[in-house]
Amino acid sequence: MRAAESRSPVLETTLGRLERGEALEWLSALAPGSVDLVVADPPYNLGRSEWDRFESQDAFVSWSREWIRAAQRALKPEGSAYVMGWSELLADVKAAVAREWAGCRWLVWFYRNKANLRDDWGRSHESILHLRNGPRATFNTDPVRIPYNAHTTRYPERSQAETSQYGGARPERWRPNPLGARPRDVIEVPLLANGTREKTAHPTQKPVQLIRKFVLASSREGDLVVDPFAGSGTTALVCETSGRRWLACELDARWCKVAADRIRDPGAFSGSQTDAAESALARRRGRLRADAGSPRKLETREAIP
Numbered sequence: 001m002r003a004a005e006s007r008s009p010v011l012e013t014t015l016g017r018l019e020r021g022e023a024l025e026w027l028s029a030l031a032p033g034s035v036d037l038v039v040a041d042p043p044y045n046l047g048r049s050e051w052d053r054f055e056s057q058d059a060f061v062s063w064s065r066e067w068i069r070a071a072q073r074a075l076k077p078e079g080s081a082y083v084m085g086w087s088e089l090l091a092d093v094k095a096a097v098a099r100e101w102a103g104c105r106w107l108v109w110f111y112r113n114k115a116n117l118r119d120d121w122g123r124s125h126e127s128i129l130h131l132r133n134g135p136r137a138t139f140n141t142d143p144v145r146i147p148y149n150a151h152t153t154r155y156p157e158r159s160q161a162e163t164s165q166y167g168g169a170r171p172e173r174w175r176p177n178p179l180g181a182r183p184r185d186v187i188e189v190p191l192l193a194n195g196t197r198e199k200t201a202h203p204t205q206k207p208v209q210l211i212r213k214f215v216l217a218s219s220r221e222g223d224l225v226v227d228p229f230a231g232s233g234t235t236a237l238v239c240e241t242s243g244r245r246w247l248a249c250e251l252d253a254r255w256c257k258v259a260a261d262r263i264r265d266p267g268a269f270s271g272s273q274t275d276a277a278e279s280a281l282a283r284r285r286g287r288l289r290a291d292a293g294s295p296r297k298l299e300t301r302e303a304i305p
Contacts, residue, residue: 007019007020007021007025007026007029007249008020008021010250010256010257010259010260011259011260011263011264013240013263015239015240015243015244015245015246016236016239016240016245016246016247016248017246017247017248018230018233018236018248018249018250018256018259018260018263019247019248019249019250020249020250020251020253020256021249021250021251022249022251023042023067023228023229023249023251024063024066024067024070026228026249027067027070027071027073027074027226027228027249028070028073030070030073030074030226030247031074032073032074033074033075033076033077034074034076034224035071035074035075035076035079035224035225035226036075036076036078036079036138036218036219036220036223036224036225037075037079037080037081037082037138037214037215037218037219037223037224037225037226038071038074038075038079038080038081038082038225038226038227038228039081039082039211039214039215039225039226039227039235040067040071040081040082040083040084040227040228040229041084041204041206041227041229041231042064042067042083042084042085042228042229043060043229044085044086044089044204045057045060045089046086046089048203049203051251051252057089057092060089060092060093061092061093061096064083064093064096064097065093065096065097067228068081068083068093068097068131069097069100071226071228072100072101072131072133074226075133076133077133077134077136078133078134078136078137078138079133079134079137079138080130080131080132080133080137080138080218081129081130081131081133082107082128082129082130082131082214082218083128083129083131084109084126084127084128084206085126085127085128085129086126086127087125087126087127090127090129093129094106094129097131098129098131101131101132101133102132102133102134102135102137103131103132103135103137104129104130104131104132105129105130105132105185106127106128106129106130106185107127107128107129107130107185107186107187108125108126108127108128108185108186108187109125109126109127109128109187109189109210110124110125110186110187110188110189111124111125111188111189111190111191112124112188112190113190113191113193114191128214130218137218138218138219138220138223139217139218140216140217140218140220141182141183141217142179143216143217144183144213144216144217145177145179145180145181145182145183146180146181146182146183146184147180147181148176148180148181149181152176152181153176156175156176157173157174157175157176183213183217187210187213189207189209189210189213190207190273191207192205192206192207192273193273196271196273197267197271197272197273198268198271198272198273200232200258200262201258202231202232202255202258204231205231205232205234206231206234207234207272207273208234208237208238208269208272208273209272209273211234211235211238212238212242215235215238215239215242215244216242219244221242221243221244222243222244222245223244223245224244224245224246224247225239225244225245225246225247226246226247226248227246227247227248227249228248228249229249229250230248230249230250230255230256230259231250231255231259232255232258232259232262233248233250233258233259233260233262233263234262235248236248236259236263237262237263237268237269238269240263240269241269
C-alpha cells in the first residue's frame with residue numbers, strides 16, 4: 001500500500017470509523033494520550049497466510065515491540081491494551097515489552113470445542129497480555145462477573161474462619177454478589193462454530209463473547225477504544241452495542257468489507273454465539289449421542305428452544 005493510501009476511510013458511524021491502513025503507521029498517527037483502550041488481535045507468526053508470515057521470530061518480536069510502543073503512546077495514563085497470541089510465541093513478546101508498562105497480566109482464553117487430530121497435546125487455549133499504562137488502569141468488575149462455582153451456590157452464606165487467609169474471622173457473614181463472582185484470569189469461551197450466525201470467512205475471527213469482556217472490563221461508555229487489526233470487525237461491533245467510541249484499522253480490503261458489512265448489519269450482534277446458545281447446543285449434542293442407539297428416542301426428541 002502506498003503512503004497516500006495509508007489511511008483510507010471505509011465506514012463511519014456516529015460512534016466510530018473504520019479505515020484501511022497499515023497498523024504501525026495508523027497507530028503512530030493517533031494523538032498522544034487520546035485513547036482509553038486498545039484491543040489487538042495481531043498476526044501470530046504462524047505462517048498460515050502472507051499477512052501472518054515473518055522472516056523469523058526475532059523479526060516478529062521486533063515488529064510487535066514497535067506497534068505496541070505506538071499503542072502505548074496513544075493511551076491515556078489509565079488506559080490499557082489487550083494483545084492476543086499463542087502462548088509459546090506471545091511469551092517472547094511479553095519479555096520484550098512488559099517492563100515498559102506499569103503492569104502486565106497474562107490471561108488465558110480456554111475453549112473445549114477444538115478437535116485434536118494429532119498424536120500430541122491438543123490445543124485448547126490462546127493467551128492475552130493485559131498491559132496497563134499506569135497504576136490506576138480502568139477495571140470494571142461488575143460487567144464481567146462470572147457464575148459462582150457449585151460449592152458456593154450450595155452454601156451461599158457463611159462466616160469467615162479464624163484461619164482464613166483473608167484476614168481471619170469477621171463478625172459479618174459473607175454473601176455472594178447477586179451479579180456473580182469476580183472474574184478469573186482463565187476465560188472460557190468456545191471457538192466460533194462453522195455455520196453459526198456470527199462466523200465469517202475470516203480465519204482468525206474472535207468471538208464477540210471474548211472481546212466484549214475486554215471492552216466492558218477496561219473501558220466506560222463514551223470512552224475511545226482502538227483496534228489496529230480489525231479483521232472481521234468484532235471490536236467495533238462490540239463498541240457499537242455498548243456505547244463506546246471506536247477507531248479501527250485493517251490492511252486487507254477483503255476484511256475491510258467483511259467488517260463494514262457486519263457493523264452495518266443491525267442483527268449481527270443479536271446473532272452472536274452466546275453462553276445460552278452454547279448450552280442449548282451442548283444439550284442437543286448430548287441427546288443425539290444418547291439417542292444414537294435408540295431409534296424410538298429419535299422420534300420423540302424435543303425441540304431445542
